[in-house]
Amino acid sequence: MPTDENLKARGLAMGSSEESSNHLFFQYSFSRAIWRGLGTQTGCGLDTSSITSLLLISYCWSPLVKEVLVACILNAISTIWYYRNKSRFDNIVFSLAHAMTRIKVDTAFTRDFSKLYAKNSMAELFLLTTFKVKGNYNKAPSITEVMWQAPSLGWVKVNSDGIAHGCAGHAGGGGIFRNSNGGFMGSFASYFNIQNHLYAELLGIYSKGGIVTIAHSKGWNLL
Incomplete structure (x- = not known):
């Protein structure tokens, strides 16, 4: 200047x-x-x-x-x-x-x-x-209520998830088992090496030590 x-x-x-x-x-x-x-x-x-x-x-x-x-x-x-x-x-x-x-x-x-x-x-x-500037505001977040519901009498409910850090990347999964009263019956967590997200989800269900293997070994046929 x-x-x-x-x-x-x-x-x-x-x-x-x-x-x-x-x-x-x-x-x-x-x-x-x-x-x-x-x-x-x-x-x-x-x-x-x-x-x-x-x-x-x-x-x-x-x-x-x-x-x-x-x-x-x-x-x-x-x-x-x-x-x-x-x-x-x-x-x-x-x-x-x-x-x-x-x-x-x-x-x-x-x-x-x-x-x-x-x-x-x-x-x-x-x-x-x-300064007569119109404010731009973030939209209010959409909140969805999620409630866990217990299974019917005699049934066992399992909630599981699998995730990969990247595609592909280090992956793992786990789950938790509960009865009709919401009582804790068991849980697991596993590392799946390098996988993508889809395989991480599937391995949580079908891998050795996963949902199917644990339910079968415990005799939880109503899953």
Whole structure:
């Protein structure tokens, strides 16, 4: 950015009242007023000691709000630079209210491009509403109640599962046997070496030490 200090560093002769980036964006009275205003409107404590600290957004915010805050900060810097140039070269001075409106309007464009999600919180709703950004929210999880039902009298019920870590990969399986009262009757767990998911499921049933072998050895014919 061609501030006075950067132009001087490139060899251009500047006057004695050259500006620094730090002074222009963080110490200049107009800049300080903008950062105070944004801090109030966002409800965030903005650390304006440097651009690096300013962009350190708290991890407590959702991805969407972080994106909006970064956009707000960048638009504020852009606005300060634009107004500085209009004042210096065109002798046009804008009000603080005009600058804040420009930042908010530019930040609002985030809603047209972002697919990130916000948290369901009043703080985030307030911040997004301030910049007229519509919140994207994760859909509520679908919860399905699963209840274990005991087998009929005289029967044995077995619940089993097999899994492979990869396809193919290290695989294993296991199961648990219960009677009609839900009482524990036995269980097993086995390692099947390198298999895919389908073989892991089948080996849990038919392998030596699996469901069929155990039920047969115990005389559990009603399975």
